[in-house]
Structure formats: structure tokens, C-alpha cells
Amino acid sequence: MHLQPQVDNEVIQFRYTFTVFTPTYNRAHTLHRVYESLCAQTYQSFEWLIVNDGSTDHTEQLVQQWQQSAPFPIRYHRQENSGKHIAYNYAAKVALGEFVVNLDSDDACVPEALERFQDYWNQIPPAQRSKYSGIDCLCQDTEGKIIGDRFPQSPMDSHVAEIRYRLRISGEKWGMQRTDVLREFPFPDVQGRRLEMPESIVWTRLTRQYPARYVNDALRIYYTNGADQITRARWAEKDTRGFFLSNQTTLNYDLDYFWYAPRTFIKAAANCSRAGLHCGYPLRQQVNSLTSISARLLWLSLLPLGFVLWFRDTRQ
Template identity: 45%
Template sequence: MGVPQATDPRDDPPRAPAFTVFTPTYDRAHTLQRVRDSLAAQTFRDFEWVVVDDGSRDGTRALVSGWAASADFAIRYFWQPNAGKAAATNRGVREARGELFLIADSDDAFPAHALERFWHHWRAIPEGERHRFSGVTALCGDERGELIGDPFPRDPLDAGWWDIHYRYALRGEKWGFHRTSAFREFPFPVQHGTRHVPEEVVWRAISRRYVTRHVNELLRIYHRGGEDQLTRTSPRGWTRFRAWYAQRLYEDRAWLTVAPLELLKLAIHYARFSFLAGDPVRTQVAPLATPPLKLLWAAASPVGLVLSWRDRARESAAARRSAGQAAGSAARGGAGPSGG
């Protein structure tokens, strides 16, 4: 009989943590410290931090690598050519080792008990029922600790995306995690040349199959004015989403009598982006398959047209400012000492 061979523990695959905290970033080295400090302070330590750098040029790699060398929690850094937040999120999901996937944007902060409370609420769902749930969502506050948006009508509230947005008409920032397996089941539909995909595409897809537990605890600190370049874009760059708004209008048409103002807002944005894309009226009306949707578009289109005019004016003003700055830089660069 052979002698059993000893195995090196270093050869074993790493144990899966409870949470993957995921941060997509692009040229946000000046704000990433908030996320890092929040994670370092967590009372619940069973997590990893996955950072996907979407082509930064501001020293993000060196910054995160330095943290990874000294942190007492796992930090895993991945760089990719700039492709947008949706593609970065898909990459983060592929690399995740955690059971639960929590997105912390590059300027987020959260209290020291955030992961502990999320874990508590997840484990509070009876094990025999947990397969029906994708995750847990909590509330957000601003830097002063004041609630942003509406609280949930009861705690806990087990509901889907449509209930939250239409039946309860809740507004404001919310924050939560989903099971990593749910994100892998419903990735962002990134196609060649598509950089910006509305997050609702994934939230709605997950909600068709799973329910989410909602709790009235403030677990994220939102810093106003921290717009991320991963999501920043001109209005004209979003015209591809006119098809998305048409799809939403069709899929959500049954909620028209419950939340008519919300459907009207969708119709306004559909008209807005259609006008920006140069679609004539006939083209705009064609995807609207039912008479109520056509009437809704008729009511919304004047507002959508005005918004498209405003978008074009803002874009033109931005282009003029950019051209003026470029001309000023060229003039300063071309100036030299006078000949004698």
C-alpha cells in the first residue's frame, strides 16, 4: 500500500467568501479611498474586494496594488481596455468568488456594520425559502445621514422590481446585493460598440425570476456630485435607448391604470430620444402596439420634443466651449519670444 502523499495547503483553491464587493472604476483614484476605508472598517470580515479598472490613466493600478499588498482582506484588481460600466460589471461577476455580489461604486461609502447587517437579513430568510430570493436591498443617505428617497412601506418587504416602482411608487436611491449566480444568469447585454446599458435591464430580468427582501436600514452613504466617468455621456449618446423605452412601455403597459404618471414619464423619454435620433412621427408610433400606448405617446411627445431641443442646445454649447478651450490652448502654445 502506498504512503499517502501530503498536500500543500497552498495548492487548495481559495475558500469562497460570503460577499464579493465589486467596484468598477475609470479615472477615479481620487475617490476610491472612500470604498477602501469603508471596507477596512467592516465588522463582518468574510468578503473580498474586486476592482475592475476600465482603462484608467490616473494611477489607479498603483494605488490599488499598494492597498492589496498591505490590506488584511482580499483585494483583487483587474484592468481592461475602456469598454463602459456594463462590460466592467460583467467582468467583475466573472471574477467574483463570493456567494453574494454587492456593487460599491468608486465614490461610495458605507457604515462599518453594512456587511454585517446585509448578512443578518439574508440569513433571516428561512433556508427553505431562500432559493426564491435574489438578495437584500436597503436605504441610502447623504453625507449628513439624511435619508435619500422613500422608506419601504413595511420592514421587511419582499417584492419585485415592478411592485417597488409601480405599486408602491418608491423614489430615491437604494442599495443592495444579489446572489452572484443571479448576475451570472442575467448579465448585462453588452454587444459590440454598446458602452452604456441601463442598470434596470438587469434588475428587471432578475425580478422576473426572483423576489428581493427590502429593509429600512440606511446602509450606504451617497456623495452628491460624484458623477463617474464610467456612466457620463452626452444625451445624444443615449439615443440608442429609444428601443429600450419602447420595450419598457410595452412590457409595463398593464401598469398604466396603477401608475399612469410613471408610464407617461417613460413615453416622454421615448419621444425625447426618438427626436434626438431624428425619427419621424410615423417611426416613433410604429412600435407602440396598442391604442392606449399610442395615446400616451401623443400626450408625451410635445414634452419629449422640448427636451430634445434642450439636449441639442446643451450639446452645442458644450462643443463651443470645448472648441474655445482648444483654440486658447493652441494660441498660448504658439506664442513665443519676439525676435530681436
């Protein structure tokens, strides 16, 4: 039975099992990896949704060529350069698949990826599926080597905080999420050309309410391109609203895991005020954004360090 999502007061029937969603910005030279991966898929009930985040290269012309010859439907949307999080919200809103699979514009996946996702989902008893957000799996590099840590069990039902703090599992992971759940947990509608919005802002909250099933199957092929991470020297030049929200989310939702990873939460508290100062948020606004007394006390105790870090950033 297909679900019937409500979008803009109009009921839209899911037509496919999967919407493979690819946000892209000036990646015409790598986008072929996704296309070739999808052409090779052994499971065919999917669409490819490409959201062009204001590219200035020939992405649009390339997609138009593929739309003429692809053995699967391709939908294309262009937005002003607003960030992956805005593209993600759009994709969740218009997806015609029951599940969204985010495959970045510089990566690939194994031919059996969608088929295995479907098989793992079908292993969950039908009466229990409404409790889950989706399936998460491992990644491999271009040589077939597993990236990051394996899960201690496979399958294993858990959530992001448990995985990150208690089990201390790190490294690239990948997955599929229920479309209706993504609509329930959108990214903040905050836009900016230099804005970075960490995905933990959504996944931290989402998997607390809807746990995921984790499997030790490496289905995504991850290409290492020297990802642009924010560093001390770049704090002052970045739009840090996303980092403020990320650290705020950590303090508001994960603080019950403090004793598993105290250093992580100490850093989050200091970086919360650090990012807030870069954003120009008044201290009262910052502390009021924290929802528990424990989070506020931790933020307050690390406020001097946050000031020091902020001051040092502005002197770079």
C-alpha cells in the same frame, strides 16, 4: 453549502460569501473611501473586485499598494473605457462570492454592512432563498441622514416595479444580489465611449422573476457629487442606445402599472422614439422591439411628441 457556478465551461467554487465589486473611472482620489470601509468590516468572508474602466489616473498604482497590505483579497481588472454595465457583466462572471455587492468608487458603507446583509439573508427560510434575488436597503448621507423614502414595512418582499409605481418609493437604495441571478440577467453587451446604460434595464426584469427583500437599514454612505444626468441640451451629443433600451424595458415589462403612474409611461413612450431617432433606428425596428399591443399603441400615440423632442434636441 457553496454553489458551484458555471463560467466558460469551467466549474468555479465560490470561496467567499460576498464579492464587493467596484467599477471605477479616474476616481483614485475617492477610491480610498471604499478601501477604508472594507478594512473596517465586521464580517470578513469577502473579496474586493476592482474593475478599472480605462482610467488615466494613478488608480492601478494605488490598488497595487493596497494589495500588499489589505487584510482581505483584492482582485484587479482593467478594461478599455466601455461603461459600468460591461464592468458589471465581468464582475458577475468572475465573482468568487455567492453574492455581489456593488459599492461605487466614490461611496462608503457602515462597518456592519456585510454582517447585516448576511443576517437579513439568514432570516429567510433556507427552502425559500432560491426565490429571492437578494437584499435591498436604505442609504444615508455623510451626516447620517436617510436619503430618500423608507419602505412601508421592514422587512418587505417586493420588486422594482411595485416599489417605483405603486408604492412610489424614491431615493438612493443599495443592496446585494445573488451572483447566479446576475449571471442569468446580464446587461446588454453594447459598448461606446459616450454610452450610458441605466441599471433599470436589468433590475426591472430581474426582480420580476426574483423578488428582493427590502429593509429599512441605512448601510451605504452616499456622497453627493453632482451626478452627470442627461438633459435636453445633451441628448444630441450622447450615445442614447442605453436610454432607448431603458424606455423600451419600461414599456415591455411595467405597463401593467400604467394607472399607478400614467405620466411616467407617457414620458417613457415619447422618450423611446426620441432616443430611437437619435440612434438612427428605423421606426419599424422601434415598434417591433415592443412586445405587446398596448406598448405599441402607446408608443404610436406618443410618436409625434417623440419627433418634436428629437427635432428640438438637434437644434440645441
